[in-house]
Amino acid sequence: MRWRPTRPRHAALPESRMLPTAAPAPQSVRLRINGVDHAMEIEPWVSLLDLLRDRLRLTGTKKGCDHGQCGACTVLCDGERVLSCLSLAVMRDGCEITTVEGLAQDEALHPIQQAFIAHDAFQCGYCTPGQLCSAIGLINEGHAKTLDDVRELMSGNLCRCGAYPKIAQAVAEVAFGPGEHRSERAHAPIVPGTVPG
Structure with a gap:
């Protein structure tokens, strides 16, 4: 004779342990x-x-x-x-x-959009919307002081095409003004007998 459990194998859970069946209501x-x-x-x-x-x-x-x-x-x-x-x-x-x-106002592009065009800072364009918004946020934050800072603070935005140098130059131009975006290395003193970085 075979033993049989006294209750079904898949007994119902007590109501207090049951998961809710209705999805949360939409919110305004x-x-x-x-x-x-x-x-x-x-x-x-x-x-x-x-x-x-x-x-x-x-x-x-x-x-x-x-x-x-x-x-x-x-x-x-x-x-x-x-x-x-x-x-x-x-x-x-x-x-x-x-x-x-x-970003654009009427027919006028935002300065960061103009800089991306001037520096040819995009290729396929898939990452460009995120790059543009990130660049504006970076400028609003005010933490970037050099081109190296721009590179670091934009590093969360990936570009499959590898347009990073041109993206950084475009952002730096808007953040600092034309010609004001040298890297930290450009400001470092050159020590005799060494090769600059």
Whole structure:
């Protein structure tokens, strides 16, 4: 005779241990995006990136890695750079968001856009929206004092084409003015008998 358990193998969990079956309700969010006010209901798990691209059709902001490692999704929130793939839209309630579509004013390009063109600081262009927004955020932060600082502070934005030198020069020109963007090495004294860096 075979032993049988007294209760079913897959007995129901007590109600106190059951997972909720209903998804959280959408939340009301107000955002000012590129100068336009938006009031909407958003599910709490929607990223700012997906809101911009899928709900508002602002597709200039790119989805690269979707893990916060490439910088292609960088936008400005209240003037600070933010990786929109890692930011839940509901967390930005009341913020002013600027995407690449909001940089130019009427027919006039933003100075950073003009500098990218002048320095030929893009090739395929996929990373450019994130690079532009990151550059504006970097300038707003005011921490970059040299070209080397610009390189370091822009290092979170990857460029598959390798246009880094031209990107750094374009950002430095806007941040410091033309001709004012030498590297730390250019300012270092040359010691006799050594080869400059």
